[in-house]
Amino acid sequence: MHAPPPGARVAVPLSLPADLAPPPGGLDVEASGLAMGVTWTLKAVTLPGLGPEVLARTVQGRLDAVVAEMSPWELSSHISAFNRAPAGAWLDLPEGFAQVMTCALEMARLGQGAFDPTIGALTDLWGFGPAGPVEAPPTPELIEAALARAGWERLAFEAQPRRLRQPGGLALDLSGIAKGFGVDQAARALLALGVRHFLLEVGGELRGEGLKPDGLPWWVELERLEGEVEGQSPVVLALCGLSVATSGDYRRYIIHEGRRLAHTLDPRTGRPSERGVACVNVLGPEAMRADAWCTLLSVVGAEEGLALCAAHGIPARFMVHTKKGLEERLSPAFQALLDD
Structure with a gap:
């Protein structure tokens, strides 16, 4: 996205580093791949010697390492060994x-x-x-x-x-947090290489650092959902030193007797959460914690979730099923980021 669309609400960090400008003569590169059962993409401003092949190997290597440790789909992973x-x-x-x-x-x-x-x-x-x-x-x-x-x-x-x-018979599932950790690990590896300006996306979880080559932020528009109440203007994030994680009932689900049962399970009941949350977006400096907060907030619902966000200063946006359609609920910390 080159610029926020007209009428959009823009969420910007409350503080920015002083030396934020992209490097003179920086190279605008892109890379992509497959990992963790999803696609990943990278846009970056780099210096000579750090082309797309180097950056792709760096990101892919870190994501593959997370899979090798925490994917229950991999029989040789550490999590599979624990579960057995x-x-x-x-x-x-x-x-x-x-x-x-x-x-x-x-x-x-x-x-x-x-x-x-x-x-x-x-x-x-x-x-x-x-x-x-x-x-x-x-x-x-x-x-x-x-x-x-x-x-x-x-x-x-x-x-x-x-x-x-292992207490006996217990099976770990880190799907509500591991992808965010993978984003953090890949981002740290890029920063360690000296790449300070990039936008990394892994299966819908994003991390932005620095600025685009034109000196503007990495603009990310939050997904518009079918059934949103009219008049709700889009929200665009300026990802600079920030991550955003998203959890939605429309991503993975089963249909049974005309009902959509989402993949977000309530560990207290053993059943899909039915708190009326269609989608949650959470911002934070770490994708891992944003990912975990998304999972938690999807389970507890908007009312309890907004109270938790207020108590812990979590910037979160809920899209909630109502009789009128999908309506937005913002935590105080998210509202504070919006540029009015």
Whole structure:
């Protein structure tokens, strides 16, 4: 996007670094690839010697490393090894895995179980995991059995020396946080190369640093959804040192008896969340935390979610199903970013 469309509301960071200008003679490059079951794209301003091939290898390598650690679709991954481990076994974790577990358990405590990284059995049961899709929702008995195997409080995690204990039958699912972590890891690798101006997108999660070659921000328009109430002007983000994560009930779901059951499961009930949230966008300096917040807020709904956002200073935008259509709800921190 070259510029925000007429009438758009623009969300800009409250503070910017002083030395923000793109480098003189910088090269405008693009790269893309496949990882984590999604596509990724990169737009960057770089210096000679850091062309698209180098940047593509850098991003792909970091994303592939996250997959090797945290994808339950990979039988050789660390998460798969943990999920297969016998009761009482301790698994040594790579540094990245330990960082994700630290954040995931913090979010589980904050959300009082509305975010839970231990619902792998439930994810499979509903057809959203490696076991593949299902034709109909599981029975209440199967849901109760899967819930009995889950529970973040059953985990024993030691940040040092980075290890996790399998209590028996528990299956981790980090899909609500790992993609955001992958974005952060790739962004850190680019910054370490000296690439300070880029926009990275991985399956709908974005991270922007610096400016475009023309000296303007990386403009990102939040997705417009079918059924939005008329008169709601579009929102455009100026991503500069910021990430945005999105969770929506329209992305992955099953249809049963005319009802759309979204992939966001409420760990407290074992069923898809039915709090009327069509979409949540969360901004933050870390894509990992923004990703986790999106998952949590989609589960608890707009009313409880806005209270949590107000208490913790989280910039979030909800699109909520109402009788009139999809209506917007903004947290105070998100409203503060809008350029009126």
